[in-house]
Amino acid sequence: MAFNCELKTINAIATISVSGELDRKAAPDFQAKVEEASKQDITALVIDMKELEYMASAGLRVLIFAKQHMPNVTVYVVGAQELVADTIEKTGFNESIVMLSKYDAAIIEKN
Amino acid sequence: MPIERIDVHPTHKYESFKLRCGKPYPFGATLVPGGVNFSIYSSLATSCTLVLFQKHAKEPMAEIPLPEEFRIGNVYCMVVFDLDYENIEYGYRMDGPNDFQQGHWFDKTKILLDPYAKLIGGRDIWGVTPDWKDVYHHRAKIANEDFDWENDKALEIAPEDQIIYEMHVRSFTRSPSSGVREKFRGTFAGIREKIPYLKELGVNSIELMPIYEFDEFENSRPNPETGEVLLNYWGYSTVGFFAPKAGFASTGKLGMQGDELKALVKELHKNGIEIILDVVFNHTAEGNENGPYISYRGIDNKTYYMLTPEGYYFNFSGTGNTLNCNNPVVRGMVLDCLRYWASEYHIDGFRFDLAAILGRDPLGYPLSNPPLLESLAFDPVLARCKLIAEAWDAGGLYQVGSFPAYGRWAEWNGKYRDTLRKFLKGDTTVGDLAQRLQGSPDLYAPSGRVPATSINFISCHDGFTLMDIVSYNYKHNEANGENNNDGGNDNDSWNCGWEGPTDNPDINALRHRQIKNALAMLMVSQGVPMILSGDEIGRTKNGNNNTYCHDNHLNWLDWTLLEKNADLFKFFKDCIAFRKAHPVLRNPDHFQNRDYVGSGYPDISWHGTKAWYADWSNNQTIAFLLCGKHAKQGLVEDNYIYVAMNMHWETQWFEIPGLPSQKQWKIFANTGANSPEDSWEPGTEPLLENQNGLLLRDRSVVILVG
Numbered sequence: 145m146a147f148n149c150e151l152k153t154i155n156a157i158a159t160i161s162v163s164g165e166l167d168r169k170a171a172p173d174f175q176a177k178v179e180e181a182s183k184q185d186i187t188a189l190v191i192d193m194k195e196l197e198y199m200a201s202a203g204l205r206v207l208i209f210a211k212q213h214m215p216n217v218t219v220y221v222v223g224a225q226e227l228v229a230d231t232i233e234k235t236g237f238n239e240s241i242v243m244l245s246k247y248d249a250a251i252i253e254k255n
Numbered sequence: 256m257p258i259e260r261i262d263v264h265p266t267h268k269y270e271s272f273k274l275r276c277g278k279p280y281p282f283g284a285t286l287v288p289g290g291v292n293f294s295i296y297s298s299l300a301t302s303c304t305l306v307l308f309q310k311h312a313k314e315p316m317a318e319i320p321l322p323e324e325f326r327i328g329n330v331y332c333m334v335v336f337d338l339d340y341e342n343i344e345y346g347y348r349m350d351g352p353n354d355f356q357q358g359h360w361f362d363k364t365k366i367l368l369d370p371y372a373k374l375i376g377g378r379d380i381w382g383v384t385p386d387w388k389d390v391y392h393h394r395a396k397i398a399n400e401d402f403d404w405e406n407d408k409a410l411e412i413a414p415e416d417q418i419i420y421e422m423h424v425r426s427f428t429r430s431p432s433s434g435v436r437e438k439f440r441g442t443f444a445g446i447r448e449k450i451p452y453l454k455e456l457g458v459n460s461i462e463l464m465p466i467y468e469f470d471e472f473e474n475s476r477p478n479p480e481t482g483e484v485l486l487n488y489w490g491y492s493t494v495g496f497f498a499p500k501a502g503f504a505s506t507g508k509l510g511m512q513g514d515e516l517k518a519l520v521k522e523l524h525k526n527g528i529e530i531i532l533d534v535v536f537n538h539t540a541e542g543n544e545n546g547p548y549i550s551y552r553g554i555d556n557k558t559y560y561m562l563t564p565e566g567y568y569f570n571f572s573g574t575g576n577t578l579n580c581n582n583p584v585v586r587g588m589v590l591d592c593l594r595y596w597a598s599e600y601h602i603d604g605f606r607f608d609l610a611a612i613l614g615r616d617p618l619g620y621p622l623s624n625p626p627l628l629e630s631l632a633f634d635p636v637l638a639r640c641k642l643i644a645e646a647w648d649a650g651g652l653y654q655v656g657s658f659p660a661y662g663r664w665a666e667w668n669g670k671y672r673d674t675l676r677k678f679l680k681g682d683t684t685v686g687d688l689a690q691r692l693q694g695s696p697d698l699y700a701p702s703g704r705v706p707a708t709s710i711n712f713i714s715c716h717d718g719f720t721l722m723d724i725v726s727y728n729y730k731h732n733e734a735n736g737e738n739n740n741d742g743g744n745d746n747d748s749w750n751c752g753w754e755g756p757t758d759n760p761d762i763n764a765l766r767h768r769q770i771k772n773a774l775a776m777l778m779v780s781q782g783v784p785m786i787l788s789g790d791e792i793g794r795t796k797n798g799n800n801n802t803y804c805h806d807n808h809l810n811w812l813d814w815t816l817l818e819k820n821a822d823l824f825k826f827f828k829d830c831i832a833f834r835k836a837h838p839v840l841r842n843p844d845h846f847q848n849r850d851y852v853g854s855g856y857p858d859i860s861w862h863g864t865k866a867w868y869a870d871w872s873n874n875q876t877i878a879f880l881l882c883g884k885h886a887k888q889g890l891v892e893d894n895y896i897y898v899a900m901n902m903h904w905e906t907q908w909f910e911i912p913g914l915p916s917q918k919q920w921k922i923f924a925n926t927g928a929n930s931p932e933d934s935w936e937p938g939t940e941p942l943l944e945n946q947n948g949l950l951l952r953d954r955s956v957v958i959l960v961g
Contacts, residue, residue, distance in 0.1 A: 168341050200341060201399055201511050208403050234444040234506045236518025240403075 151177045157188045163195030166203035178210045194223035211240050222247050263288050265336050269319050276325045277332035283371030284397045290336035297555045300349040303331040306366050308344040344376055344394035356566040358557035366391040368550040373398040375468040375495045381502030393494050402517045409603045410529050411639050414707035415841045420458040422788035424503045430811040442505040443519045450526050457831035460529040468495035479736045485804040492540040496592045520601050529603035536589050537612035543568045543575035558584050569619050571612050573649030580613045586627045594636040604641025611648035632661035656698035668709040675713050676747035681902045685877035694781030696845045709782035713773050718800045721790040724748040725769040731798035742801030771826050771926040775956045778830040779898050791827035793820035822930035829934035836937040839886035839893040858885035866912040875903040880912050897959040901951035910948045914961045920946055927955035
C-alpha cells in the first residue's frame with residue numbers, strides 16, 4: 145500500500161500522521177516531514193501510526209534521526225499496530241520515545 | 256557548494272546496472288555514496304561473477320561478471336550503483352582450477368556466500384524447514400550498520416572481577432515457563448526481558464554460545480526414540496562469521512537481527528553486565544570432502560583450509576575440516592571479524608572454541624609463536640577485550656597452562672573442573688585442590704601469568720549440569736540417537752546414592768548440599784568463576800552430557816525450578832554477592848604465602864581440622880585463611896576470610912585460627928545448615944557462637960568472615 149504522511153502543527157505540538165508502508169523508498173518523504181517539523185518551535189512531536197501497516201528499518205531510522213535532532217522535544221508514537229510496535233520494542237528504540245496506544249491529551253498537552 | 260569527487264560516478268554498464276571499479280577495503284559489501292562496494296579475495300579464481308537475487312526469490316535476477324580491470328591484486332572489487340540494497344541478496348560464482356590433490360575446488364555452478372557477509376538470509380526464522388532444492392541456501396544481505404549507541408562503550412571490568420554466566424540464547428527464554436512474551440522467546444530481545452533476573456543473581460558477564468549465523472538444519476535427523484527432528488542446536492559450526500543469527504532474533508524475519516543484538520548489548524551495558532561471545536574459528540560448516548559448498552570451499556579452498564599433501568581435509572576439530580588460521584589471509588579475516596564485533600557491536604570479550612587449533616601451522620604442527628595468537632594479543636582494537644581460550648582441540652593438543660598467552664589470554668581451566676569434581680567425592684589430594692583454589696599458580700605462576708588467567712568452572716555446556724554431576728554416575732545420552740556412544744565418559748560425578756531422580760529426601764538434601772559446596776568453593780577461589788546457566792536453579796538434562804542436538808526441554812531452561820529450588824538460587828545469589836563484596840577473593844596477582852604488610856598473618860595460610868596445621872596427606876579435610884590486610888596485594892583493606900571444607904562422610908570438628916583482637920568471626924555460609932540459614936546476605940552475617948571452632952557436618956563447606 146502506498147505511503148502517505150501529513151504534518152499538522154497546533155499549539156507547539158506537531159503531529160505527523162503516517163499510513164501505508166514505510167519502506168526505504170518512502171522513508172525520504174517521512175524524513176522531509178520530520179525535518180519540517182524540527183524547524184518549528186514545538187515541545188512535542190506526535191507520530192500517529194494508527195494507519196501504518198509496516199515499517200522497515202529505514203523508517204525506524206527516521207524516528208531515531210528525529211529524536212537525535214530534537215533533543216528537547218518529546219517524541220510520542222501513538223496507536224502503533226502490533227508488528228510495528230514490536231519492531232520498535234525489539235530494537236530497543238522504545239526507550240527513547242513514549243509509546244501510547246491512543247492520543248492522550250492529558251499526557252501530550254500537559255505543557 | 257562542495258565540489259563532488261571525480262571518482263564516484265559509474266564508468267561501466269552491464270544490462271541495466273551501472274558499475275565502476277571499487278575499493279578493495281573493506282572486504283564484503285559496504286554502502287558508499289550512490290551504491291554498494293563489493294570486495295572479495297581469491298588467490299586463484301580465474302573469474303568472478305556477482306549474482307543478485309530479489310529477496311527470497313528462487314532464481315537470480317542478474318549475474319554481473321566482474322571485468323579484469325576490476326581486480327586489484329587478488330581482490331575483485333566493484334561498485335554497483337542504485338541498488339535497492341535492503342531488498343536484495345547477493346552471492347558469487349567463481350571459476351578456477353578443480354584439482355583434488357592440489358586442493359582446488361572451484362565450481363562455477365555453485366553460488367557462494369561472501370565470507371564477510373554482515374547479514375545472512377535463508378534461515379530467517381528458527382526451525383522452519385528450508386527448501387532443500389534452493390540453489391543458494393545461505394544468502395548474503397547488505398546491512399545498515401548505523402545504530403544509536405548514545406554513550407555506550409565496552410565496560411572494561413577488571414579481569415579478576417568478572418563473574419561469568421554461560422548461556423545459550425534460545426535455551427534461556429524459549430520455554431513458556433520463562434514468562435517472556437511469546438514472540439520474544441528464545442531470542443536476543445528475550446534476554447533483555449530477563450536482565451532484571453541476571454542483575455538479581457549478581458553476575459556481571461554473560462558468555463553467549465555461538466550467535467553468528469549457523470545452520471540448525473545441518474545434519475538434522477530424526478530422534479530414533481521419539482521421531483522428533485534433532486537439529487544442530489548448539490551451533491558450533493559457522494556459516495557466516497560476521498553475521499548475527501537471524502533465527503535468534505525476533506526481528507529476524509525483517510532482517511533486523513543486527514539492531515536487535517545491538518539493543519541487547521546496550522541494555523546489558525546499562526545494567527553493568529558485559530557480553531562475551533563464543534567464537535568458533537577452528538572449523539566451518541562446510542565439513543569434509545563430502546560436505547556442501549557454502550562459501551570458502553568454492554572461493555579459495557587451499558587458503559582457508561588445512562589440507563593434507565594428498566588434498567584431504569585435516570580434521571583437528573573432530574567435525575570434518577580445520578580452518579587454516581595461521582595463513583596470513585585467514586589471520587586477516589579472523590582479526591577483521593573480531594574487530595568488527597568489538598567496534599560495531601561493542602562486544603566485551605571472546606571465548607575461542609578449540610583454541611589449540613589457532614596455534615597450528617597449515618600442516619597442523621603446533622607453533623611456539625603462532626602469528627594469529629600474537630596478532631590477537633597485540634591488536635589495537637581488541638586491546639581491552641577479554642580473550643579466553645578453550646585451550647585444547649580434538650587432535651590431542653592439550654595446552655591448559657601452556658597456551659601461548661602473550662600476557663593477555665585467559666584459559667578455561669579444565670584442571671579446575673576435574674579437581675573440584677573429584678574433591679566433591681573425596682577422590683583427589685587436598686594439595687591439588689589447594690592449587691586450584693589459589694588460581695592454579697602451579698600452572699600459571701612460573702610463566703608470570705596472573706590468577707585471572709584461570710577461568711574456573713565446574714560445569715559448562717559440555718558435560719553434566721551441576722545438578723546432574725551430583726545425580727548421575729554415568730552419562731545417559733540415548734536421546735541423541737548414537738547409542739550413548741557420544742559424550743565424554745570421564746565425568747568425575749557421583750550420584751549421592753541413587754542414579755537419577757529419586758524421592759528419597761536424604762539423597763536430595765545431599766545433592767543440594769553438594770551443589771552448594773561446589774558453588775561456595777568456586778566463589779572463594781582466586782581466578783575468574785564461570786557458572787552454567789540454570790545451575791542456580793538446579794537445572795537437569797536428565798543425565799545427558801552432550802545435548803548438542805536437542806531443541807526441546809532438555810536444553811530449554813525450566814523456570815519453574817526457580818521456585819522448586821529457591822534454596823539454591825538464594826545460595827548462589829548470596830555467594831556471588833559475597834565475592835563482589837570482598838576484594839581479597841579477587842587478587843590481581845598470586846599469593847606470596849608470607850606476611851608482606853606486617854599484619855602478623857601471611858596473605859594465605861592453610862589449616863586442617865587443627866588450626867595452623869594442614870594435613871596434606873588426606874583427601875577430605877582442608878581449610879584456608881585469607882588475611883584481609885593483604886587484599887589486592889595490600890592496596891585495599893578487606894575482612895579476614897576463613898573457608899573450611901569437609902568432604903569426609905562424618906562430621907568433623909575444625910579448630911579455627913584466631914583473629915587479631917577486636918575482630919570476631921561471623922558466619923557467612925554453612926552448607927550443612929538448612930536453608931535459609933545456609934547463607935546470609937553480606938553485611939547481615941550472624942556472630943559465630945564459639946570463636947574457637949565449629950562442627951562441620953559430613954560433606955559441607957563453611958565460610959567465615961571476620
